[in-house]
Amino acid sequence: MGEITAISWCDHTFNPVIGCMKVSPACDGCYAEALMDKRYGRVEWGAPGHGPGTRVRTSAGNWHQPIKWNKKALAEGTRPFVFCASLADVFDNQWDLEWRADLFDLIRATPNLVWLLLTKRPQNIVKMSEACGGLPSNAAIGTTVEDQARAINLFHLASAARDLAPAFTFASFEPLLGPVDPTRIVIHEGPARFDDWPEVTTGIVSFNALLGAPSINLPPLGWAITGGETDQGEHRARPTHPMWFRRLRDQCASAGIPYHHKQNGEWARHEVKSNGSLTGQVVVWPNARTDVRNANDGGGPGVDMDKVGKRRAGRLLDGVEHNARPQVAA
Structure with missing residues (x-):
């Protein structure tokens, strides 16, 4: 499990635990649920109104795999990226407390690997990391x-x-389901501006001056990944407006942030063949063509999207393949 991965932004995937609970719209088409619950029946996926679901720890043999990758990386002088818990969430509060502690010990024992801890629960990162003796220095955190x-x-x-x-x-930013401007975030204290992305990367969140709250120094974002949604089980992929990708790509370029575009998803911009026939004639959701002109406020100019399939939609954004990663010394 994880020796070879088709995920373009990592070199290995490692799953210490299987199972999770849906917490946001991005979870609607969860591939892990489609695979491990609906297809194989390994766990019961959690969802609002249905309970937290179940979690299972993977085998000792699977847990030994990163040790082998670490030895190989040391011999080759490389720092491969390991996406941890593609079938779970490391900062899920339903984990057995010892599982996360064991995982962090494994991460510390494999210093030649760069561990990518991606979560939909970033508010849990600090307290759960501190409970395990602190975040390992070779772990990157993402949301x-x-x-x-x-x-x-x-x-x-x-x-x-x-x-x-x-x-x-x-x-x-995958699946990207609407336009996102990372320079403007609203938090519970009131309107705020997140200044990690402009040309001058300051890492400042400035609160509304009327609230009298001080600014908070925060580190800048280190890497951005975008991608469109794909079909999973009975879930039909939703389209992503090309402008949503472009805006994030351009903000990253302006701020000097590495940008990686994983995939366009199932949808591509509508085209007409030279003989006048339409492309994407197999589209069934929600119509033969979907106009995302007003899908979200600020979504950009109108554009018709055809559902052409993941392979045909590809990874190119305006004809360019974006594969940037943060530079990590061997």
């Missing part, structure tokens, strides 16, 4: 941001980075 409402996760992520000093931080 999922699928729309503007979930941009608050970037604030929680930066706050955790300030307290824990991870290898770097990263955000997964």
Whole structure:
């Protein structure tokens, strides 16, 4: 499990635990649920109104795999990226307390690996890491941001980075379900501006001056990943407006943040063949063509999208493949 991965932004995947609970719109088409619950029946996936579900720890043999990867990396002088818990969430509060402690011990024992801890629960990172003796220095922390409402996760992520000093931080804008402007985040104290992304990367969150609250120094984001949604089981992928990808790509370029575009998803911009026939004639959801002109406020100009399939939609954004990663010394 995880020796070879098709995920373009990592070199290995490692799953210490299987099982999770849906907590946001990005979870609607969860591939882990489709695979481990619906297909194999390994666990019962949790969801609001249905309980937290179940969690199972993977085998000792699987837990030994990173030790082998670490030895190979040492011999080759490399620092491969390991996406941890693609079938779970490391900061899920339903984990047995010892599981996370054992995982952090494993991470510390494999210093030649760069561990990517991606969560939809960034508010849990600090307390759960401290309960395990602190975040390992070779662990990067990241969070999922699928729309503007979930941009608050970037604030929680930066706050955790300030307290824990991870290898770097990263955000997964996948599946991107609406336009996201990371420079504007609303938190419970009131309107705030997240200034990690402009040309001058200051790492400052400035509260509304009327509230009289002081600014808070926070570290900047270290990496951004974007991607469109794919079909999973009975769930049909929702389209992503190309402008949503472009805006994040351009903000990263302006701020000097590494940008990686994983995939366009199932949808591509509508085209007409040279003979006048339409592309994407197999589209069944929600119509043969979907106009996302007004899908979200600020979504950009109108554009018709055809559901053409993941392979055909590809990874190119305006004809360019984006594969950037943070630089980590061997």
